[in-house]
Amino acid sequence: MMNIFIYGVGKRYRCQMSTKNKILDAAEKLFAIQGFNGTSLREITSQAEVNLAAVNYHFGSKKELIKSVMSRYMNELSPRLELSLVNICEQEDLTLLEVFSAFIDPLLSLNEFKENGTSNFLQLLGRGYSDSQGFLRWFLTTQYPGVINNFVKAVQKAYPELTAEEMFWRLHFTMGTVVFTMSSSDALIDIAKSDFDKKMDIAGVIKKVIPYVAAGVAAPLL
Template sequence: MNSPHFSTKERILGAAEELFARNGFAGASLRELTSTAKVNLAAVNYHFGSKDNLVNEVFRRRLDELSAQRLEALQQVLSRPAHTLEDILAAFIHPALLLSLDKSGGSTFVRVLARAYAEHNERLRKFLSENYGHVLKEFANAFGARLPHLDKEELYWRIDIIAGALTYAMADFGVIKRRASMSEKIHRERAAEHLIRFAAAGLRAE
């Protein structure tokens, strides 16, 4: 059941997500936020305390669930003795692309995520590393076990490039646009297939 307390907080988060996606983190003002969310500044301060905390919560709202889905998918893959490199990549890529299909703001959050990559916000990068870096480490361990020819630095370079390509695919920035006859879901599945194939080749390269 939605209490007024809950709905106000969610309304602020939803408005912040929209504004951050459109204007960036520095460019979105609290004045715009309160106007968009139809709340006063006291409500923002009550729920979040500061703009930095609000930014953190926008990410936490989506990334907590995404991280859990990725780790669960990874454990399912690793429990199968005959799993492949492509299976590990699918556990990393598919949950993220599903997020971009979420009609309750998922596609907007993808643009926020792209902003996080584009903007040199060290505070935000530190928050994301401290709270979600463990997910990357789990996948790096799984990749590393199948790619003994790569040292740790080279492996992380390649994973970082794959994560960037995934964000690009999630945000649908590419030149290949969805055909009118194709559903968004099928279009995303095609994107996942191509990305997994491409990423696997990149990881296996000498």
């Protein structure tokens, strides 16, 4: 039901978006909250109100579904992020705080792409690095190398004294900070609200974490 059509070169392809997208949406939400391993296909299909077998019919396997969920965001994010990093890189007297701030707008733009998009994506990213013994880590670094390369280039320009090895470690520390924070961001936001009576959202968390990681990467070499 509710099919849309895509007209190709003379040929007419049919593709139903309903079921496939209902699965993607339900999976995205549940994966973000419970992790990939912690979410079963039965949970996903019942939340999406589709048949259990639909996942394997449309995506082939659970692993491919996970990839599809991530790709939907990465395809949206990565060009904007690369552009933002390239732009910032042209600037002279570049600071690390500026480099990391280049992530803010592209990340927040995911909220226009989809409701709670930024939060969901970052949580998914966090899950991907802790669940599923690193296959998602491999998937992202091989499928989207442009982001990483431009990011490294920008950091190098802002902090030329940083050796390649030290950069390697500090970027992984940064990854850890972000990924961990985001995968438990809902809980942290709740605690901050009850303890400090401060309303906070994902944009607020991003703006808090960026000075932290920028200072961490900028730490003096011993």
